[in-house]
Amino acid sequence: MRFKEKVAVVTGGGQGIGKAVARGLASEGASVVISDINMTAANKTVEGIKKSYQAKTFAVETDVKKKEAIHNLVALAEKEFGRIDILFNSAGICKRIDIEDISEEEWDDMIDINLRGVFLCSQAVMPIMKRQSEGRILNMASLAGKVGGIAVGAHYSASKAGVICLTKSFARALGPYGITVNALAPGPVETAMIDDWPAEVRADMAKQSPLGRIAKTEDVAEPALFLLSDGAKHITGEILDINGGILMD
Numbered sequence: 001m002r003f004k005e006k007v008a009v010v011t012g013g014g015q016g017i018g019k020a021v022a023r024g025l026a027s028e029g030a031s032v033v034i035s036d037i038n039m040t041a042a043n044k045t046v047e048g049i050k051k052s053y054q055a056k057t058f059a060v061e062t063d064v065k066k067k068e069a070i071h072n073l074v075a076l077a078e079k080e081f082g083r084i085d086i087l088f089n090s091a092g093i094c095k096r097i098d099i100e101d102i103s104e105e106e107w108d109d110m111i112d113i114n115l116r117g118v119f120l121c122s123q124a125v126m127p128i129m130k131r132q133s134e135g136r137i138l139n140m141a142s143l144a145g146k147v148g149g150i151a152v153g154a155h156y157s158a159s160k161a162g163v164i165c166l167t168k169s170f171a172r173a174l175g176p177y178g179i180t181v182n183a184l185a186p187g188p189v190e191t192a193m194i195d196d197w198p199a200e201v202r203a204d205m206a207k208q209s210p211l212g213r214i215a216k217t218e219d220v221a222e223p224a225l226f227l228l229s230d231g232a233k234h235i236t237g238e239i240l241d242i243n244g245g246i247l248m249d
């Protein structure tokens, strides 16, 4: 029970990687606030956690594009549980699109959700974690943020490159307060996000990995739980590759 008495906020907790990490945290004793723009999905995650584990949990509708909504989320989490030990920034969007077809609106949306959202959520929990002199922030970057968009849009890869540097800046600023800030950089993971990928693109990505497969959510959740645990207290500013060896750097 690595997360007994810990309080976690998971953005994008309604489905995919956020849901898998939220369930993992709850299974090991954490109280978990599930934040998502999609309340149907968020409520399902909450119901599933309540059914499977003893954990305390509730859902909060949050659009990470909106600062007021984020501050409401953090206030509700603190009011209910008195502290916030863990922030897992998983909310995000992705699009397969050619560079010449990316509109200004799509660019703004991508950056606002994937990058500005991570910034605002992290900034919002900072005062609480500083007061506690401990905390864990874990962000979802991507392989695309390191090598450019292989199968996804340039705006997506740019947003994730931003998350990588934001993670390092937060890690430097918050280290003196006992707060670690890390990111995960997965290659493709079987979630709704890659549902629209053509079979040949999936096959090609799998072929690029020496392991010859595409990740499942548990392949990301397990390393995430480690980085959020006390066992990772000396790891900060790390961008952890989870790509089956597609990129070895």
Ligand SMILES: NC(=O)c1ccc[n+]([C@@H]2O[C@H](COP(=O)([O-])OP(=O)(O)OC[C@H]3O[C@@H](n4cnc5c(N)ncnc54)[C@H](O)[C@@H]3O)[C@@H](O)[C@H]2O)c1
Pocket: 011, 012, 013, 014, 015, 016, 017, 018, 035, 036, 037, 038, 041, 062, 063, 064, 065, 089, 090, 091, 092, 093, 094, 113, 140, 141, 142, 143, 185, 186, 187, 188, 189, 190, 191, 192, 193, 194
């Ligand atoms: N699936 C992959 O291949 C993959 C690879 C690398 C990184 N990632 C990153 O992992 C994270 C989770 O992705 P996933 O694969 O679980 O995708 P997903 O689509 O299954 O889940 C994303 C969640 O974010 C929520 N969301 C979207 N916009 C939001 C907003 N404005 N405010 C709040 N919530 C919002 C969605 O409702 C959804 O529940 C994302 O940041 C994604 O970029 C995914």
